[in-house]
Amino acid sequence: MQIDLPMVWAAIIGLGVFLYVVLDGFDLGIGLLFPFFEDKAERDVMLNTVAPVWDGNETFLVLGGAGLYGAFPVVYSTLLPANYLPLILMVVGLIFRGAAFELRVKSKRTQALWDLAFISGSALAAFCQGVVLGSLLQGIRIEHGQFVGGPFDWLSAFSVFCGMGVLVTYATLGCGWLIYKTDGELQRKMRSLMRPMVGVLLAVVALVSLWTVLGLPAVAARWFGSGMAWFMPVPLLVVACVFGIFRALRLRHEAMPFLLTLAICFLGFTGLVISIWPNIVPPSLSIWDASSSHSSQAFALVGTVIVLPVILVYNAMQYRVFRGKVRAGDAGYH
Amino acid sequence: MGPSGLVALIAGWVTTEVGRQPWTVYGVLRTVDSVSPIGTQQAGVSLLILVVVYFLVFGMGVYYMMKLMRRGPSLQTEHVDDPEYPGLSNRALSQSFK
Numbered sequence: 001m002q003i004d005l006p007m008v009w010a011a012i013i014g015l016g017v018f019l020y021v022v023l024d025g026f027d028l029g030i031g032l033l034f035p036f037f038e039d040k041a042e043r044d045v046m047l048n049t050v051a052p053v054w055d056g057n058e059t060f061l062v063l064g065g066a067g068l069y070g071a072f073p074v075v076y077s078t079l080l081p082a083n084y085l086p087l088i089l090m091v092v093g094l095i096f097r098g099a100a101f102e103l104r105v106k107s108k109r110t111q112a113l114w115d116l117a118f119i120s121g122s123a124l125a126a127f128c129q130g131v132v133l134g135s136l137l138q139g140i141r142i143e144h145g146q147f148v149g150g151p152f153d154w155l156s157a158f159s160v161f162c163g164m165g166v167l168v169t170y171a172t173l174g175c176g177w178l179i180y181k182t183d184g185e186l187q188r189k190m191r192s193l194m195r196p197m198v199g200v201l202l203a204v205v206a207l208v209s210l211w212t213v214l215g216l217p218a219v220a221a222r223w224f225g226s227g228m229a230w231f232m233p234v235p236l237l238v239v240a241c242v243f244g245i246f247r248a249l250r251l252r253h254e255a256m257p258f259l260l261t262l263a264i265c266f267l268g269f270t271g272l273v274i275s276i277w278p279n280i281v282p283p284s285l286s287i288w289d290a291s292s293s294h295s296s297q298a299f300a301l302v303g304t305v306i307v308l309p310v311i312l313v314y315n316a317m318q319y320r321v322f323r324g325k326v327r328a329g330d331a332g333y334h
Numbered sequence: 335m336g337p338s339g340l341v342a343l344i345a346g347w348v349t350t351e352v353g354r355q356p357w358t359v360y361g362v363l364r365t366v367d368s369v370s371p372i373g374t375q376q377a378g379v380s381l382l383i384l385v386v387v388y389f390l391v392f393g394m395g396v397y398y399m400m401k402l403m404r405r406g407p408s409l410q411t412e413h414v415d416d417p418e419y420p421g422l423s424n425r426a427l428s429q430s431f432k
Contacts, residue, residue, distance in 0.1 A: 081370045088380045092387050099391050103398070147371045 005297040009071035010280065010287045012304060013064055014273070020060035021129075022173065022265050026258075027054040029174020031097060031122025032167060034115065036193065041328050042186055043115065047104070048330060049181040052322045054101065056315050058094070063311070070300040074290040075280050078147040082140045083132045083154050090128035097121030123167065130166030134159030137212060137275070139283040158211055165204040169265065172197045176245075176258030183325050191249055194257055201261075202242045205268060209235065212275060218283065219275045231274055238267050 027050040037043055068076040080087060100118035107114055135154035140147065175197050178190045213220045223231055241260045248256035280287045291297060354360050358368040 077370065081372045084370075084372050084376050084380070088383060092383060095387055095391060099394070103394070106398075151373055151376050 005294060005301065006071075006287045006291040008301065009067065009291070009297055012308070013067040013071065014269075016060050016063035016067055018266070018269050020057070020064055021269070022262055023057035023060060024054070025126075025170045025265065026050070026173035026177040027057055028097075028122045028126045029170040029172070029177070031118050031174075032126065032171040033174050033178070033193075034119045034122075037189070040111075044105075045182060045186060045326055045328050045330075046178060047101070047118075049178060049326045051101065053318055055098070056318055059311060059315070063308075067300075067304075071292055071297050072280060072287070072290040073292050074142075074145050074285065078140060078142050078145070078285075079132075079136065079281055081147045082149055083135055085151065086128040086131045086135075086154055090125045090132075093121040093124030093126075093128065095121070097125065122170075126167050126170045127163040130163035131155075131159045133166065133272075134162030136281065137162070137272070138216070140281050142281065142285055158215065161211070162208060165208050168197070168201050168204050169268075172201045173258070173261050173265070176261040180255050180258045181326050183327070187254075191252075194249055195246065198242055198245050198257075198261075201264070202238070205238060205264070209271065216275075216282075222275060222277075227274075234267050234271050234274070238264055241267070 030046050030050050033046065034043060037046065065076075068079075096117040098121075100114045100121060104111060104114035104118060131154060134156070138156060138158055141149040141153065172194070175190055175194045179187055179194060182190065213223060241264045245257050245260045248260065276282050278286045278288075280290050356365050357363065358365045
């Protein structure tokens with residue numbers, strides 16, 4: 001039996017992108033929640049909940065990027081130049097945020113400055129990721145395997161709205177994570193913040209879905225075509241998750257709001273795949289068109305099959321080692 | 335002598351990058367054929383952004399390093415024993431494996 005290598009690679013990169021979005025999503029979300037909490041002690045606790053895991057989470061951005069480079073070079077050489085400026089700004093955001101992680105705890109007079117770097121870096125990175133997502137959805141102009149659009153093709157009302165949508169998604173993930181990782185007064189504040197946050201998230205998800213279906217006939221044809229009965233559970237489950245979160249907040253569940261927010265992200269990702277499949281870059285570049293040679297994909301797969309489980313295991317281990325509540329006055333792990 | 339290591343590091347990098355021109359992959363792929371489809375303006379703007387960011391971040395880093403060096407190493411004389419997490423005790427290395 002011949003293995004369909006492009007399918008295998010699409011699955012690996014899909015896994016990498018999804019893990020990146022939810023994992024770095026919740027720690028970027030901490031930065032987005034900082035403006036709502038001005039107390040230094042509270043901010044310390046919020047930061048300490050992600051301090052041991054945030055850079056492990058960013059590993060998956062590298063996995064996604066390097067995977068594209070090896071397995072789908074056409075995507076790498078078209079999607080990235082098409083989104084050159086937002087991606088550069090994303091990296092700048094991540095630089096400031098990363099420096100703030102290390103230096104904020106050590107600083108005294110300049111702490112306000114590093115708080116600002118943490119907030120703006122997180123917001124810039126999250127927003128730019130949403131813009132790239134929006135620009136991917138609306139399609140990228142490719143001819144003969146080359147990007148042929150202009151430097152601002154990514155900029156549209158839709159991509160800017162997607163940017164804001166990702167801000168809301170990450171903030172909600174961060175809020176759910178903090179309900180799980182804190183207790184007492186801070187947890188109570190997070191619970192009351194989670195309610196409006198989830199409401200806004202549902203509105204954003206609905207608007208982005210509506211906008212894609214109305215604006216892109218190909219997406220509408222996919223969703224309301226022959227597979228409609230198969231795809232309908234996706235939006236219904238999103239609504240069910242939102243109600244589940246409200247219920248979990250009322251019943252004082254600790255992990256459930258976060259887990260259900262993860263589920264919403266998974267459903268959103270599923271919706272994205274349904275909308276663009278079998279393309280990897282809309283409107284017309286399929287995963288088979290974009291593949292590198294069979295031998296390149298096979299060669300890279302051997303390494304990935306060995307390394308990916310190792311990465312997953314040590315990432316799971318770090319969450320196990322640093323499990324439990326984080327409280328004010330705990331030693332920070334930076 | 336302080337920064338000489340840094341100078342050597344960067345000089346080595348410049349030598350490899352300049353020395354292999356006009357090739358990206360020596361003898362296989364020319365630099366001119368491997369350029370991304372982005373304009374000079376975009377490349378220029380991003381270079382400018384990165385220069386500013388690097389100066390800011392490295393400037394702060396150098397400032398903190400200087401500050402730490404001025405302060406000098408601290409003499410930790412106090413003995414801390416942590417029975418719950420023995421790994422966090424600051425016993426002398428010779429006593430760590432009892």
